[in-house]
Amino acid sequence: MSQITIILIVTPAKCGKCYACEDLVKRLQGQFPDQIVYREFTSNDAEAEQFGVVLPPMLIVDDFLAAAGNVPDYDALAKLVAAKLEAKDNA
Amino acid sequence: MTIYLDHNATTQMRPEVWDAMASVEFGQEPRGNPSSVHRSGVQASRLVGDARNAVAAILNAKPGEIVFTGGGSEAINLALKGVVSASPQRRHLVSTVIEHHAVLHSLESLQRDQGCSVTLCPVDLTARVDPATVAEAITPETLLVTLMYVNNEVGTIQPIREIGEICRQKGVLLHVDAVQAGGKLPLDVEQLNCDLLSLSAHKFGGPQGVGALYVRWGTPLSPLVDGGPQEHRLRAGTQNVAGIVGFAEALKLAEGEREGQLARWRDLREILYRLPRELDAVRVNSHPDLTLPNCLNMTFMFCDGMALCMNLSMRGICVSTSSACTAGDLTPSHVLKAMGLSDMAAHGAIRFSLGRFTTADELEQTVAVTKEIVGNLRLITKPEDIGKCNDDCPCFLTAR
Numbered sequence: 001m002s003q004i005t006i007i008l009i010v011t012p013a014k015c016g017k018c019y020a021c022e023d024l025v026k027r028l029q030g031q032f033p034d035q036i037v038y039r040e041f042t043s044n045d046a047e048a049e050q051f052g053v054v055l056p057p058m059l060i061v062d063d064f065l066a067a068a069g070n071v072p073d074y075d076a077l078a079k080l081v082a083a084k085l086e087a088k089d090n091a
Numbered sequence: 092m093t094i095y096l097d098h099n100a101t102t103q104m105r106p107e108v109w110d111a112m113a114s115v116e117f118g119q120e121p122r123g124n125p126s127s128v129h130r131s132g133v134q135a136s137r138l139v140g141d142a143r144n145a146v147a148a149i150l151n152a153k154p155g156e157i158v159f160t161g162g163g164s165e166a167i168n169l170a171l172k173g174v175v176s177a178s179p180q181r182r183h184l185v186s187t188v189i190e191h192h193a194v195l196h197s198l199e200s201l202q203r204d205q206g207c208s209v210t211l212c213p214v215d216l217t218a219r220v221d222p223a224t225v226a227e228a229i230t231p232e233t234l235l236v237t238l239m240y241v242n243n244e245v246g247t248i249q250p251i252r253e254i255g256e257i258c259r260q261k262g263v264l265l266h267v268d269a270v271q272a273g274g275k276l277p278l279d280v281e282q283l284n285c286d287l288l289s290l291s292a293h294k295f296g297g298p299q300g301v302g303a304l305y306v307r308w309g310t311p312l313s314p315l316v317d318g319g320p321q322e323h324r325l326r327a328g329t330q331n332v333a334g335i336v337g338f339a340e341a342l343k344l345a346e347g348e349r350e351g352q353l354a355r356w357r358d359l360r361e362i363l364y365r366l367p368r369e370l371d372a373v374r375v376n377s378h379p380d381l382t383l384p385n386c387l388n389m390t391f392m393f394c395d396g397m398a399l400c401m402n403l404s405m406r407g408i409c410v411s412t413s414s415a416c417t418a419g420d421l422t423p424s425h426v427l428k429a430m431g432l433s434d435m436a437a438h439g440a441i442r443f444s445l446g447r448f449t450t451a452d453e454l455e456q457t458v459a460v461t462k463e464i465v466g467n468l469r470l471i472t473k474p475e476d477i478g479k480c481n482d483d484c485p486c487f488l489t490a491r
Contacts, residue, residue, distance in 0.1 A: 052404040064467050065402045076471040083470060 002088035004081060005037045009051065009058040012042045020071045021057040027074060028081055035085055094408045094453045098446030099243050099271060099386055104337070105296040105447070111340040112298065115333040125330050126319060135332045142339035149346050150288065150305050151279040158304045158322045159335050163270040163291025164193040166304040167237075169315050169326065170266045170287040171197045174235050175205055177311035181234035182207045185263075187220045187249075188429040190239055194268055198237075208232075216431050217378040218247035226257045235264040240272035240283075244426040244442055245377045246386030248276065255284025264310060270294055270302075274345025275353070275383055286310045290342075292334070296447065297341030301334035348447075356384040356445050362454040363387050363443055370462055376427060376440060385445040388427075390436045394468040399441055402464045408457050411442045 006025055010018035022040075029036050041047045043054045051058060055069035059077075062084055066072055095103070115122055115138060123131030125139050140154070147154040160166045171184070171194065186198060188211045201207040210228040214220050225236060236258050241248050251267055258265040266287035269278060274295030280288055288305040292298055306312055306325065318327025345352075364387075367373040372392035391399060396412040403410055423437035432440075443457070 050405075052401060055401075060405075063405060064464070065398060065405055066467075066471055068398060068401055072471055080467060080470045083467075 001035060002085050003035050003037055004062050004084050004088070005039065006081075007058075007060040008038070008040045009043055009045075009048050009054055009056050009060075010040060011056045012044050015057075017069075017071050018057045021059055021067070024059075024071065024074055024077060028078060031078060032081060032085065036081070092407060094457055096443045096445060096449065096453075096457060097409045097411045098449070099246075099294075099442065099444035100411055101293045101299065102296055102446045103448065104293075104298055105341060105344060107344060108297055108337045108341045112333040112337040115336050122332060125332060126321065135330075138332055139330050139335050142335045145339040145343055146303060149278055149342055151281050152305055153308065155323060156306055156308055158306055158325045159330060159338070160302040160304055160322075160326055161331070162300055162302040163268075163289055163294070164302075165315075166289035166291070166302040167191075167193040167266075167268055167270075168197050169304055169312070170289060170306075171235070171237060172201065172205075172315060173312040173325070174264060174266070174287070174310070175201055175207060176313035178234050181232050183230055183232040183234060184209045185212065185225060185228045185233055185236040186210075187212045187214055187238060189214050189218055189220075189242055189244075189247075189426045190237070191243055191268060191270070194237055194239070214247075214429050217381050218242050218245050218426060218430050219381060220249060220254075222250055222253040222257055225254050226261070229257070229261050229263055233261070233263050235266060237266040237268065239268040239270075240276060241269075241383050242426060243271050244424055245388045245430070246271075246382035246384075246444075247378065248272075248381060248383060251283050251285065258286075259284055271383070274342060274349060275385065276349075278346075280305055280307070287312075290338075292338040292341055295341050295345040298334050298337045301331055301338045303338060345447075352447060353384055356449075359445055359449060359451060359454055360384050360387055362451060362458060363389075365458050366461060369458075370465055374432075374436060376430065376432070386442065387444075388440055388442045390427075390432070390439045391441065391465050391468075392436070392439055393472050394439050394465055395472065396439050396441050398468055399439075399461075399464060402468070403441075403457075403460065406460050406464070408460060411444070412440065 008021055025038055043056045048054050059067040061080060066080060120134050121131045123135040125136040143154045143157045147157050184198060184207055198209045202209055212220050212224045212228055238249050240251055255265050264286045267285045269288050270291045273290045286307040290303045292301040312325060314325050316327045321327055321330055367375050374390040376388040376390060377386055400410055400412045423434045427437040427440055
């Protein structure tokens with residue numbers, strides 16, 4: 001079974017949008033059990049630098065920046081995750 | 092490995108320029124102050140003089156008409172505020188709505204602090220200003236017309252020579268913001284009919300933090316910075332000797348390669364034109380003929396330009412959005428808006444700007460990665476949020 005990595009970059013003191021993005025990821029993990037590896041950084045962490053200008057919350061699905069500074073639509077995000085997993089399955 | 096396609100923002104310094112600057116800083120003679128009377132100072136003064144002669148020759152100007160500054164924005168500020176300060180009898184200025192903020196904010200400052208009135212001329216859907224519109228805007232009170240030679244966002248070349256003739260006939264000064272044109276278009280100030288012309292070294296392979304202002308002999312101009320008599324008493328402060336040497340070296344090299352470079356960019360740009368051909372709903376905002384060929388601005392409908400820009404950056408490709416980003420609040424480009432694009436279309440715009448080192452292979456990779464990212468962005472973007480465009484939104488996609 002394929003897996004994807006979702007990275008969420010949040011503000012050091014999490015804002016409402018950060019919490020909303022965390023909730024989104026939890027829902028995705030429920031919809032795609034064992035297929036999502038989740039990592040979370042704050043915008044001050046060194047790991048965040050590789051993504052250039054940081055506009056938290058930033059949600060990165062594998063190597064794709066799905067949202068920056070906003071909360072993405074759940075259905076659209078689930079569609080993206082499904083497409084990424086399918087592409088990996090077919091690879 | 093980074094693919095850098097943001098050369099209109101700044102372009103890499105050329106190794107020859109670095110060598111020339113290093114010879115100033117680390118040569119046998121200690122680098123002196125050009126105002127000093129000892130041998131090190133005299134040598135520094137000679138280096139600045141040689142650079143001034145070289146720049147003047149390229150501009151078909153006299154060496155005494157070149158003022159080195161701390162960058163393009165400073166040159167523009169000196170031109171606009173210096174002329175107004177030296178000419179209290181006339182207080183009307185003419186420009187366009189698509190100028191760089193160095194011009195627009197200087198004009199706002201002059202309105203606010205000096206009681207000037209300003210007329211900003213509109214542009215057409217190619218971002219060109221009609222010379223007749225400029226002529227109509229000029230009144231007996233008009234002191235100066237200021238125009239950009241090449242637009243930084245879409246690459247449009249303005250009809251400077253024609254507008255310069257109008258200014259001459261009407262007895263009005265013309266300042267040309269040539270920051271994006273340096274090393275790419277002819278800078279002969281006699282051909283351009285201009286009285287002032289601003290340049291910035293880092294746009295043509297020189298160092299950052301060095302600019303120049305051409306000031307036609309007899310043009311009234313007051314300094315912004317008071318102090319010593321440097322730069323013909325128009326820009327006080329010890330000159331940046333290495334930077335000025337680098338400026339001149341970079342301009343000489345770029346000027347020598349100008350025609351060949353333009354032809355190379357025209358060929359390379361064809362690779363980027365695959366994007367509107369191979370992707371749906373891509374608007375080309377840069378006119379194919381009226382722009383510098385190193386610049387191509389496109390709107391990817393149903394995509395957020397900033398998200399596309401950041402995704403490209405994560406894949407090692409540096410491009411620019413046309414939007415200014417202030418504290419996360421995206422404002423659509425004033426240039427694209429002036430061209431008639433909707434907010435939505437302006438938000439989806441990306442600028443690719445090529446440089447001397449850009450290769451076909453880099454652009455092939457850019458096309459492939461951009462197509463992939465646009466496909467993903469369109470999966471997650473809600474059409475009601477972004478990307479919808481008015482039916483009358485202009486573009487050049489169908490023109491090709």
